[in-house]
Amino acid sequence: MVAHVVVIGAGVYGAAVAASLARRGARVTVVDAAEPGGGTSGATFSWTNSCGKQPRTYHDLNVAGMRAHRRLAAAVPHSDWYHETGNLEWAATDTALASLRAKVDGVLDYGYEAHWLTRAEALDLEPDLDPAALPDDGIAWFPREGWVAPTRLIGHLLARAGAQVVRGDAVTGLEVAGGAVRTVRLSSGWRAAVDAVVDCAGPRAARVAELAGLALPMRNTRGVLVCTPPVAVAVGRVVHAPHVHLRPDGGGRLLLHDPEDVAADGGAATAVVEAARALYPGIGAATAESVRVGERPIPEDGLPVLGRVVELPNFHFAVSHSGATLSLHAGDLVAAEVLGEDVGDALAPFRFERFTTVH
Ligand SMILES: Cc1cc2nc3c(=O)[nH]c(=O)nc-3n(C[C@H](O)[C@H](O)[C@H](O)COP(=O)(O)OP(=O)(O)OC[C@H]3O[C@@H](n4cnc5c(N)ncnc54)[C@H](O)[C@@H]3O)c2cc1C
Structure with a gap:
């Protein structure tokens, strides 16, 4: 029998998990409360890196994530989401x-x-x-660092998955019986029997876990990104200067990030553009075209939460900060485990049980 897996959330994690599940033969339904890519994955700096990430196991996971991006981009003709420009x-x-x-x-x-x-x-x-x-x-x-365009990547992965994608309909109930999730219920009243669910709800992952009686501690933070209009300036890579971080954002736009994460008011956005102009005078008279506020999904200890839950073995997590870097690789490991493959100790440092075990 082909397993039916419901993936909750269509950001970079949900899309990566869905594509990997589908490639492994599962029947996949991806459900998003809003639109695919409309969550944090649509408001991120998305710098692919493992620059100063600790401990070593987390560093290695990020390096594997960078490798996975490189591999996918090389395998897909005309892929336009991955920019390994340093x-x-x-x-x-x-x-x-x-x-x-x-x-x-x-x-x-x-x-x-x-x-x-x-x-x-x-x-x-x-x-x-x-x-x-x-x-x-x-x-x-x-x-070897760079950046990804997450919404382009999500589009590619969902198309590749060929999954049913349910938009604008939140998961509001998970019926648990006999130690497993049996049914997923949506706000529209839609219900489906499931063999497994994967919580890819990003900053709302704790709320989804709660529907299954699981307590996932998170300490999310907000970050502010400022987008310029198209400017004729040669910005070719990610730049971390003392007062502003920036990168190209496609179509000649630049994406700017204030390292201090100041509030998203107009004055603050102007200051971020000023800091960028001080680096690249060619930005000229351009002002902020848009401001995006994203919520970083951060488990309490800062590390990812990945894989099967021991007390509810058909409930799986794929939640982390640095998801733009990690999701292709980490999502693939999670999907493999959903379908019963042995992933060795690859997920051991990132299991949910570290929050539930009494030391
Ligand atoms: C300012 C900022 C800068 C960042 N910079 C970087 C960086 O440089 N490098 C990096 O690697 N990472 C970075 N990140 C982190 C990265 O963007 C995130 O880890 C990643 O986007 C999370 O993806 P996700 O798929 O888990 O979550 P999301 O993209 O938020 O997707 C979750 C989806 O779940 C849906 N959902 C929620 N609840 C429900 C429900 N009940 N039912 C159905 N659907 C639901 C939402 O609508 C949403 O679409 C940054 C984040 C921010 C905010």
Whole structure:
């Protein structure tokens, strides 16, 4: 019998899990309370990296996530969501430079690629940067990092899954009997019998878990992103400058992120654009075109929650921050486990039970 799996949430995680389940032969229904890609995955900086992520198991999971993006993009002709264009980062104070040096030393120890550049070398990569905004040297360069366009990726994965996608209809009930989830109920009244469910509800994952009687502790935070109109400036990669983070956002737009995550009011957005203009004077008179506020889905200890729940073995989690980096790889592991494949100890550090076990 073909298993029927309901994937709750159609962000990067839900789409990745659904595509992997479908590839493995499951019958998949993806349900989203709103629109696919309309949650955090539509309001993210989506920098693919494992830059300073601890502990080692989490670093390795992120590196595997970066590899999975590389593999998928190489396998799909004309894929347009993955941009492995590297990341530049520098510091404005001695203290910040010391932390950057420690971070670079740490990732080099883990075998991750990182280099130090001079100002001239950084300008070879980003010729439109104002030379006066850069230090003489001490500019860190991480060439295997980059960014993804999550909604393009979600579109590809859902199309590839060929799954039934239910939009604008929230999961409001999970009927549990005999130690398993038997039925999923939606706000429209739609009901379906299930063999398994996967909680990919991002920042709302705890609420979905609660429907099955599970308590997932989360400490979500909000982040503000500012989008410019199309500007004729050569920004080719992710840039982490002291007062603004930025990257291209397609169609000539730039996506800006304030490292301090200031409130999303008009004045704050103007200050973020000013910080970007100080780096790239070619931004000219452009002002903020839009402001997006995203909610980071962060389990209480900061690490992902992935895989089967021991006390409810057909309920699975796929929830984390850094989901733009992790979801393809982590979602694939979760899907494999849903269908009974042995994933070894790949998910061991990320299991839900770390929150329920009394130490
Ligand atoms: C400002 C900011 C910057 C970030 N920067 C990075 C970065 O640089 N690199 C990186 O890797 N990650 C980054 N992240 C994190 C990353 O974006 C998230 O981890 C990822 O998008 C989460 O995807 P998701 O699929 O879990 O959640 P979402 O995209 O939120 O998808 C969950 C979906 O579930 C649906 N849903 C919720 N409740 C229900 C319900 N009851 N029934 C049905 N559907 C439901 C929602 O409508 C939503 O569409 C950033 C996040 C933010 C906010």
